[in-house]
Amino acid sequence: MSIEQTLSIVKPDGVEKNVIGECFRRFEKGGLKIIATKMIHMDRAKAEGFYAVHKERPFFDSLVQFMTRGPVVVSVLEGENAIAKNREIMGATNPEAAAEGTIRKDFASNIEENTVHGSDGPDTAKFEISYFFETNEIFSR
Ligand code: IDP
Ligand code: MG
Numbered sequence: 001m002s003i004e005q006t007l008s009i010v011k012p013d014g015v016e017k018n019v020i021g022e023c024f025r026r027f028e029k030g031g032l033k034i035i036a037t038k039m040i041h042m043d044r045a046k047a048e049g050f051y052a053v054h055k056e057r058p059f060f061d062s063l064v065q066f067m068t069r070g071p072v073v074v075s076v077l078e079g080e081n082a083i084a085k086n087r088e089i090m091g092a093t094n095p096e097a098a099a100e101g102t103i104r105k106d107f108a109s110n111i112e113e114n115t116v117h118g119s120d121g122p123d124t125a126k127f128e129i130s131y132f133f134e135t136n137e138i139f140s141r
Helices: 012-016 020-029 044-050 060-067 082-090 103-107 122-132
Strands: 003-010 033-040 072-080 116-118
Touching: 003 020, 003 082, 003 122, 012 020, 012 060, 012 072, 020 033, 020 072, 020 082, 020 103, 044 060, 044 122, 072 082, 082 103, 082 116
Parallel strands: none
Antiparallel strands: 003 072, 003 116, 033 072
């Protein structure tokens, strides 16, 4: 166990569904601290760069279209095992497979519009945090 930081995004469907606060509540209830946060509207280049690892996947164009259709809330979460903990709170990528009580089970529309993003490992967390935040915007505590 160790204190980690991870990147969270409340995706456009989550903002549209008015569940930003509900997502934050679940992060905090799960022992994670919000140490940076802001609302942004990504342009195509920003979203393509963020999801570059998926650029060969058949759903890439649709995913970029979705992620740029409205604002998102990007945050840095900190806590014990924050990367795995956040993914546990989020639930499986496909809401049909997501566990009861998870954000995706409760709010996702489908496998694409699945309400939240969370980093999947220490290296991606580092890259993703730096993709959206300067060090002086992050308040580790
Ligand atoms: P994750 O968000 O649970 O880590 P990834 O496999 O990294 O899932 O996929 C990134 C995002 O791409 C997903 O959250 C979802 O929005 C979208 N996505 C993943 N698989 C599919 C698919 O089969 N069809 C459409 N969109 C998908
Ligand atoms: Mg992923």
